[in-house]
Amino acid sequence: MSQAVEIGISGVPLLRPGDVVDVVAPSSGADPDIIKKCLDLLSSWGLTGRIHDETFGDDIFFSNTSNARAQCLLRAHTAPDSAAVWCLRGGSGATSLLPYLLTWAPPPQKLFIGFSDATFLHLFFNQKWGWTSLHASTLKHLTDFEDAPTLDALKHVLFTCPLPAPLSGIxxxxxxxxxxxxxxxxxxxxxxxxxxxxxxxxxxxxxxxxxxxxxxxxxxxxxxxxxxxxxxxxxxxxxxxxxxxxxxxxxxxxxxxxxxxxxxxxxxxxxxxxxxxxxxxxxxxxxxxxxxxxxxxxxxxxxxxxxx
Missing domain, CATH: 3.50.30.60 (LD-carboxypeptidase A C-terminal domain-like)
Structure with missing residues (x-):
């Protein structure tokens, strides 16, 4: 990944066209057609989505075994050529990665995006590693709803200005x-x-x-x-x-x-x-x-x- 011109939150660079995004599935799995839609969305934004070969495997509940999911997450966060780690979808199962996370030395901070079951990862990254991470739609959630204000707000934060627009009506x-x-x-x-x-x-x-x-x-x-x-x-x-x-x-x-x-x-x-x-x-x-x-x-x- 080449160095971005502008710096985002906590020194993590903003995204720009051509960046590689590691797509992870720390929770539930997904059908091939869903995966394709998610990768196509990233491509439409000028980004290259990458899914590791061991992301999906034989598990009755989750995208793969706890060990395989943890290793894919670590590989994504330590990959020198990717700019962000983005959750494919929510579901359940992310909390079973805790024993693995506790044994890792914190890697250099990288942009992490997700919500729902990724709440566990947000809290761990923030409270244990001191990271700031982005609570935002998974790729599947974006493709399921295609909500224009959500897409526009997220693209603005990722590519233009890391600070979201003020949220009113509270x-x-x-x-x-x-x-x-x-x-x-x-x-x-x-x-x-x-x-x-x-x-x-x-x-x-x-x-x-x-x-x-x-x-x-x-x-x-x-x-x-x-x-x-x-x-x-x-x-x-x-x-x-x-x-x-x-x-x-x-x-x-x-x-x-x-x-x-x-x-x-x-x-x-x-x-x-x-x-x-x-x-x-x-x-x-x-x-x-x-x-x-x-x-x-x-x-x-x-x-x-x-x-x-």
């Missing part, structure tokens, strides 16, 4: 949020189910003085409430700068009551917390999934989240 849900003038802290968070899974592990989310965001998919409101209560009882909302509920998506044709139950549940739960609690949109498993930097300082003021 509304207060409790008294502390309504009286807060400006909240500043490093951003952390991700998929709520994964954040709950982190409790008691070496990669447990560190929320101290941080602005935490959560999102989830295909979960009933009472299940989401159980997970939030678990984080609350584990003390993970004590000492945090604030909490943002982003999108909780579900099948609207099947779960009609969620439309009213989710807002009521989030507001009721938010009122029980001592930290400022907000509601935002545009980040999660729906068509709109705007990019956010995990570990980057932000401030939240007058309903707008701005990266510093």
């Amino acid at each position: 509304t207060p849900l409790n008294a502390k949020a309504r009286t807060a003038s400006k909240i500043t802290g490093a951003l952390t968070g991700g998929n709520l189910s994964l954040l709950q899974s982190s409790i008691g592990t070496p990669w447990q989310i560190d929320t101290t003085d941080r602005l935490v965001f959560v999102e989830d998919v295909d979960e009933k409101p009472y299940r989401t409430l159980e997970r939030l209560t678990h984080l609350q009882q584990a003390g993970l909302f004590k000492g945090c700068a604030g909490l943002i509920f982003f999108d909780f998506t579900y099948n609207t044709a099947v779960e009609e009551k969620h439309h009213t139950l989710y807002p009521e549940m989030l507001s009721t739960f938010g009122a029980t917390l001592d930290c400022p609690v907000f509601k935002g949109t545009g980040v999660g498993h729906g068509p709109r999934n705007l990019p956010l930097w995990i570990g980057k300082d932000v401030h939240l003021e007058r309903g707008t989240l701005t990266f510093l």
Whole structure:
């Protein structure tokens, strides 16, 4: 990879046409037609997608064995000729890579992109290795929805300016949020189910003085409430700068009551917390999934989240 002209977040170069992107599948697998669509998307952006031969193998649940997935991830992060590592899709299984990650010396930081099951990797990279990584759509998610604002925002962050445009429309849900003038802290968070899974592990989310965001998919409101209560009882909302509920998506044709139950549940739960609690949109498993930097300082003021 030749040196980029402009420097992105944490000294990691911005992407430019011709760069190689290592595509990894640390979680679930994918059919060949999905893989082709994802590689075609990268090609349309002037990038060269590369998938290692051992990315997929015989495993009843995941893209390959834990060891094979870990080695592909390490190979991608240490490859001298690639500019970024991008998750093919989410699913499940990334947490089983923890024993391997704990034995590695941190490689030089490289741009890492993903969300959903990659929440585990974001937290590990940030809290153990000190990296800043990009919480953004997997390649499959981009090709599934083809949401123009999401694609435009992500291309802007990757190729033009690493700081995302300010995210507005964030509304207060409790008294502390309504009286807060400006909240500043490093951003952390991700998929709520994964954040709950982190409790008691070496990669447990560190929320101290941080602005935490959560999102989830295909979960009933009472299940989401159980997970939030678990984080609350584990003390993970004590000492945090604030909490943002982003999108909780579900099948609207099947779960009609969620439309009213989710807002009521989030507001009721938010009122029980001592930290400022907000509601935002545009980040999660729906068509709109705007990019956010995990570990980057932000401030939240007058309903707008701005990266510093």
